[in-house]
Amino acid sequence: MIDGRIIAAGPDAVSTAEPDGCLSIDGRGAVACPGLVDMQVRVGEPGAEHLETLASASQAAAAGGVTSLGVMPDTDPVIDDAALVDFLMRRARDTAIVHIHPIAALTKELAGEEMAEIGLLKEAGAVAFSNGRLPVGNAAIMRHALTYARDFGALVIHHPEDPDLRGAGVMHEGETATRYGLPGIPVEAELIMLDRDIRLAQLTGGRYHAAQISSAQSVETVRRAKAAGVELSVGVSVNHLSLNEIDIGMWRSFLKLSPPLRTEDDRMALIEGVRDGTIDVIISDHDPQDVERKRHPFAEAHDGAIGLETLLPAAMRLVHNEHVTLVELIDKLSTTPARILGLNAGTLRPGAPADVIVFDPDEPWVLDRHALYSRSKNTPFEDARFSGRLALTFVGGKKIAERDDDGSIHLVA
Amino acid sequence: MTASADASHARQDAPRFAHRHLLGIEGLEPWDIEALLDLSEDAIEVSRKVEKKLSTLRGRTQINLFFEASTRTQSSFELAGKRLGADVMNMSVASSSVKKGETLVDTAATLNAMRPDIIVVRHHAAGAVQLLARKVGCSVVNAGDGAHEHPTQALLDALTIRRHKGSLNGLVVAICGDILHSRVARSNIILLNAMGARVRLCGPSTLMPTGAARLGCEVFTSMREALDSADVVMMLRLQRERMHAALIPSTREYFRYYGLDAVKLGYAKPDALVMHPGPMNRGVEIDPEVAESAQSVINEQVEMGVAVRMAVLDALAHHLPGSNTSPEAGVI
Numbered sequence: 001m002i003d004g005r006i007i008a009a010g011p012d013a014v015s016t017a018e019p020d021g022c023l024s025i026d027g028r029g030a031v032a033c034p035g036l037v038d039m040q041v042r043v044g045e046p047g048a049e050h051l052e053t054l055a056s057a058s059q060a061a062a063a064g065g066v067t068s069l070g071v072m073p074d075t076d077p078v079i080d081d082a083a084l085v086d087f088l089m090r091r092a093r094d095t096a097i098v099h100i101h102p103i104a105a106l107t108k109e110l111a112g113e114e115m116a117e118i119g120l121l122k123e124a125g126a127v128a129f130s131n132g133r134l135p136v137g138n139a140a141i142m143r144h145a146l147t148y149a150r151d152f153g154a155l156v157i158h159h160p161e162d163p164d165l166r167g168a169g170v171m172h173e174g175e176t177a178t179r180y181g182l183p184g185i186p187v188e189a190e191l192i193m194l195d196r197d198i199r200l201a202q203l204t205g206g207r208y209h210a211a212q213i214s215s216a217q218s219v220e221t222v223r224r225a226k227a228a229g230v231e232l233s234v235g236v237s238v239n240h241l242s243l244n245e246i247d248i249g250m251w252r253s254f255l256k257l258s259p260p261l262r263t264e265d266d267r268m269a270l271i272e273g274v275r276d277g278t279i280d281v282i283i284s285d286h287d288p289q290d291v292e293r294k295r296h297p298f299a300e301a302h303d304g305a306i307g308l309e310t311l312l313p314a315a316m317r318l319v320h321n322e323h324v325t326l327v328e329l330i331d332k333l334s335t336t337p338a339r340i341l342g343l344n345a346g347t348l349r350p351g352a353p354a355d356v357i358v359f360d361p362d363e364p365w366v367l368d369r370h371a372l373y374s375r376s377k378n379t380p381f382e383d384a385r386f387s388g389r390l391a392l393t394f395v396g397g398k399k400i401a402e403r404d405d406d407g408s409i410h411l412v413a
Numbered sequence: 414m415t416a417s418a419d420a421s422h423a424r425q426d427a428p429r430f431a432h433r434h435l436l437g438i439e440g441l442e443p444w445d446i447e448a449l450l451d452l453s454e455d456a457i458e459v460s461r462k463v464e465k466k467l468s469t470l471r472g473r474t475q476i477n478l479f480f481e482a483s484t485r486t487q488s489s490f491e492l493a494g495k496r497l498g499a500d501v502m503n504m505s506v507a508s509s510s511v512k513k514g515e516t517l518v519d520t521a522a523t524l525n526a527m528r529p530d531i532i533v534v535r536h537h538a539a540g541a542v543q544l545l546a547r548k549v550g551c552s553v554v555n556a557g558d559g560a561h562e563h564p565t566q567a568l569l570d571a572l573t574i575r576r577h578k579g580s581l582n583g584l585v586v587a588i589c590g591d592i593l594h595s596r597v598a599r600s601n602i603i604l605l606n607a608m609g610a611r612v613r614l615c616g617p618s619t620l621m622p623t624g625a626a627r628l629g630c631e632v633f634t635s636m637r638e639a640l641d642s643a644d645v646v647m648m649l650r651l652q653r654e655r656m657h658a659a660l661i662p663s664t665r666e667y668f669r670y671y672g673l674d675a676v677k678l679g680y681a682k683p684d685a686l687v688m689h690p691g692p693m694n695r696g697v698e699i700d701p702e703v704a705e706s707a708q709s710v711i712n713e714q715v716e717m718g719v720a721v722r723m724a725v726l727d728a729l730a731h732h733l734p735g736s737n738t739s740p741e742a743g744v745i
Contacts, residue, residue: 117662117666119669120666120669141659148617150618151617
């Protein structure tokens with residue numbers, strides 16, 4: 001890496017003469033790969049800086065090996081104006097230590113009624129358009145948005161969930177919810193909206209990305225659509241690949257997510273979807289919430305969990321369990337999300353920005369949530385045992401995070 | 414009408430205008446269109462005289478039946494009829510029994526009983542004028558039906574272009590903006606294709622009708638590509654009420670990408686004509702500077718409108734009962 005760019009990697013790097021003054025790392029047994037690209041990160045800035053700021057989110061990302069973030073528009077105010085995209089990019093430039101890429105609102109105020117100024121927002125720097133966790137219920141408006149976005153080559157990211165079918169549901173609808181006495185969210189809430197979106201993507205030719213899916217039937221729906229030649233991409237959160245509804249246990253509200261954690265069969269089907277290429281990207285779905293919002297009876301707690309610092313180790317379980325290879329995993333965590341968002345990232349190709357991480361794939365450790373850099377501590381992986389730990393994070397060739405001898409990760413000022 | 418001897422001589426060799434109604438450009442042959450444009454040239458001369466009154470339609474009754482508000486089209490038809498000597502009655506919806514629940518067909522029967530010679534109709538529903546034409550005994554002129562056709566607008570546009578460019582054949586004409594809701598666009602597409610022009614359509618895909626490319630047009634979403642080396646740039650009015658249907662995000666974004674400003678006009682030929690059917694939304698689909706520029710023929714279009722409507726009324730008059738249909742008399 002020279003001047004923030006990658007010069008050579010792999011066998012080429014071995015045969016390339018080391019430049020003068022080069023920092024050499026003895027990385028035997030470790031993995032060097034492109035920094036992770038997380039397509040769905042929520043930050044409390046602007047509007048809820050007590051939950052997370054661009055600075056604190058970027059520190060958590062650095063400690064987690066994530067070097068590019070797509071930040072969601074459902075802030076206060078909603079990012080539905082070019083001036084706000086500009087504000088975010090300036091704040092990120094001044095305060096963040098990793099790359100921040102604003103995702104702008106698909107509809108004004110996220111109200112699902114009028115599309116936002118997709119052209120002007122994209123010119124200002126928005127990399128994609130999303131309605132946050134508020135699905136666009138009106139199919140005609142979704143159609144118009146996909147059609148209009150196509151003219152600008154803009155990506156539409158949608159949270160496929162029928163708001164009426166979800167109703168007051170708080171967890172997966174099924175036996176477990178019945179035992180808890182909690183209202184359920186049927187799989188069909190996701191399935192019907194997903195199916196609608198796929199048909200609209202086909203009708204309009206617009207670029208569609210389902211933010212995340214959670215059920216076996218959704219995987220099958222996407223698989224069929226892709227086999228039929230429909231252009232779309234799909235994400236899954238690492239939470240849904242790691243956890244199921246049983247993990248909620250004693251009403252642990254940190255596991256209250258949207259979409260909800262579903263059954264073990266669903267989880268296994270999602271893993272199969274990652275393995276066979278039906279699912280394109282893995283996201284952290286980082287969603288900081290404080291005690292004010294989480295210390296409630298399960299049904300009244302906010303949805304969401306943080307995830308930037310657990311994305312890599314949780315996803316590494318797929319490798320250790322031999323569901324996917326390490327190369328396939330890095331593709332889902334870095335190369336493909338970068339390609340979908342159109343970022344110059346996710347690769348070690350010579351000339352690419354030197355956003356590189358080094359991690360030890362087998363290093364065992366136990367998560368202590370108080371050691372997390374995220375300003376909110378609502379992790380669903382409290383006290384989890386992981387194998388695989390970050391050693392170094394570089395952004396633009398500059399070292400920004402490093403593991404100490406005692407195993408903790410510190411940020412390099 | 415009076416006309417130069419040469420022009421009237423030339424027309425006697427051309428086929429007669431063989432239609433009882435003018436319901437659309439669809440159904441007209443290229444020689445019909447040429448004949449109407451030739452006739453319009455004579456009408457321009459009439460309108461530019463001090464004494465503008467002819468007797469072609471003396472004793473005839475023309476009813477302008479407008480179910481949709483219109484200023485320029487209605488007054489243009491009124492002037493055209495009056496200059497040809499007709500008795501013109503304007504019937505607007507506000508004062509008609511339509512407000513009391515009368516159906517279109519009942520209205521047609523009622524008007525028919527009053528024995529008009531020509532009815533000029535504008536209606537908000539596509540096909541309404543055609544329906545009415547089947548229920549009356551007189552000639553009917555379509556002054557715009559829904560998003561279907563507006564034939565006299567296409568004719569006046571063609572006349573304006575022909576007077577500047579000599580011929581429509583081979584010209585590249587870019588029609589830009591809200592194609593989806595535009596009857597002007599549909600009539601122009603048919604006419605320009607019939608006369609050998611190359612038609613390009615440009616607008617956001619949400620304002621482009623499905624299958625537009627199958628109408629014999631090239632479809633663009635980029636003004637730069639659509640206007641590249643164009644001879645004529647026709648802007649359409651953005652109907653602001655469309656925004657409530659969430660088809661475009663805002664007028665400022667629309668202007669940024671689809672509004673005709675000097676930069677975008679620069680992609681067209683240096684002598685490209687700038688046209689607009691009016692009324693204009695300045696700063697939405699057209700920059701005020703471009704609208705007033707030397708390339709703009711927008712005001713000329715209004716003058717051509719009266720001429721074209723005189724020509725249409727005149728051509729239809731020869732099919733009215735009792736009219737002298739000999740070729741010599743069939744001249745404005």
